[in-house]
Amino acid sequence: MKRRLAVVAALVAALTAAACGSNSDNSSTTSAGAGPTSAAATSAAATSAAATSDAGTSSAAGSDAGSADASATDTAASSGGAGGELPPINEATLDGAVVGFAQVGSESGWRSANTDDIKATAEKYKVDLQFTSAEGEQAKQIASIKTFITQGVDVIAFSPVVETGWDAVLQEAKAANIPVILTDRAVDSDPSLYKTFIGSDFIKEGEKAGNWAKTEFADADEVNYVVLEGTTGSAPANDRAEGWDNILGSETKFKKLASQTGKFTRDDGKKVMEGFLAKYPNIDLLYAHNDDMGLGAIEAIEAAGKVPGKDIKIVSVDAVKAGMEALAAGKINYIVECSPLLGEQLFQAVGGVLDGKEIPARVITIEGEFNQEQAKEALPTRKY
Numbered sequence: 001m002k003r004r005l006a007v008v009a010a011l012v013a014a015l016t017a018a019a020c021g022s023n024s025d026n027s028s029t030t031s032a033g034a035g036p037t038s039a040a041a042t043s044a045a046a047t048s049a050a051a052t053s054d055a056g057t058s059s060a061a062g063s064d065a066g067s068a069d070a071s072a073t074d075t076a077a078s079s080g081g082a083g084g085e086l087p088p089i090n091e092a093t094l095d096g097a098v099v100g101f102a103q104v105g106s107e108s109g110w111r112s113a114n115t116d117d118i119k120a121t122a123e124k125y126k127v128d129l130q131f132t133s134a135e136g137e138q139a140k141q142i143a144s145i146k147t148f149i150t151q152g153v154d155v156i157a158f159s160p161v162v163e164t165g166w167d168a169v170l171q172e173a174k175a176a177n178i179p180v181i182l183t184d185r186a187v188d189s190d191p192s193l194y195k196t197f198i199g200s201d202f203i204k205e206g207e208k209a210g211n212w213a214k215t216e217f218a219d220a221d222e223v224n225y226v227v228l229e230g231t232t233g234s235a236p237a238n239d240r241a242e243g244w245d246n247i248l249g250s251e252t253k254f255k256k257l258a259s260q261t262g263k264f265t266r267d268d269g270k271k272v273m274e275g276f277l278a279k280y281p282n283i284d285l286l287y288a289h290n291d292d293m294g295l296g297a298i299e300a301i302e303a304a305g306k307v308p309g310k311d312i313k314i315v316s317v318d319a320v321k322a323g324m325e326a327l328a329a330g331k332i333n334y335i336v337e338c339s340p341l342l343g344e345q346l347f348q349a350v351g352g353v354l355d356g357k358e359i360p361a362r363v364i365t366i367e368g369e370f371n372q373e374q375a376k377e378a379l380p381t382r383k384y
């Protein structure tokens with residue numbers, strides 16, 4: 001347990017924050033360092049940066065647009081302070097801190113990159129990481145969290161499989177005085193039950209995908225499309241559907257032929273797309289809630305004798321390496337980025353909580369968008 005160090009660090013931080021005149025806004029936007037290099041990505045980041053200042057924070061988050069090697073730490077650490085920003089990494093606090101992390105599973109390339117990043121960052125800061133994987137099952141994830149509570153870890157972090165059903169276990173953690181940090185996905189529980197939620201704005205991701213489709217098919221009279229949804233009940237599946245419908249729901253020429261879960265996996269994406277292809281001969285467009293399902297669908301489309309990216313256009317979310325390669329190869333038409341590199345921010349938050357600092361209740365990751373040309377440019381410096 002690291003509480004003694006924490007008190008000293010908290011004092012130093014309080015003085016620093018006072019000196020920097022840090023604001024008291026309780027949300028923050030920082031980059032996960034995905035490093036979009038394209039013009040479109042740059043303007044996307046700039047928009048997010050504008051949103052940041054609208055929210056009253058003073059982050060320099062947009063400044064890494066166009067640079068492939070900026071990192072979350074660079075951004076957040078340089079602005080520091082309590083309240084509106086995550087505090088900088090405090091290595092002394094993190095060294096030996098016991099953090100229980102309950103991961104969703106290993107359903108996708110995104111998830112593997114996220115797991116690798118969290119493990120590598122924990123190692124870098126000598127955190128004693130207790131890592132479990134729930135294999136996509138909420139019951140297993142709850143059991144892990146209960147074990148962390150019994151063990152008396154310093155902090156519990158998890159990426160919730162689905163949005164609902166967390167109240168009881170979060171209350172247990174609170175009763176045991178163990179702070180909880182959410183990464184990647186949201187829950188519908190009262191925010192007083194956790195310290196912060198670090199991750200993407202999935203509604204915005206869905207809106208970006210919808211906006212691309214609207215422009216791409218501007219001249220078409222009718223667009224028949226299908227959707228491969230993520231894990232049913234998960235925040236990214238709920239919100240990516242909502243964002244898309246925000247843009248296209250009122251566009252009558254866009255006709256949703258079918259929408260079904262492919263569980264964020266390549267195999268299920270392939271199977272469900274096979275079903276769609278057998279039933280609907282006239283699909284113009286596929287919206288896949290992640291790259292992996294899009295990649296599975298590509299196999300199904302090719303097996304059906306059609307050309308992905310041409311006969312059936314594809315837009316997906318994540319921008320993991322395999323997705324970006326398919327985009328550069330012309331098989332996917334557009335990808336909205338969702339960065340899995342949440343490790344730095346997670347351990348900034350862990351350190352802040354252990355140091356007794358106030359941390360923002362919501363940390364939104366800045367992300368770009370890629371067309372085929374932009375994917376070719378970005379691939380050589382892509383970190384995942």
Ligand code: GYE
Nearest residue numbers: 107108110184236264290
């Ligand atoms: O998009 C998908 C993964 O929660 C953002 O989960 C994450 C999503 C990601 O399986 O590939």
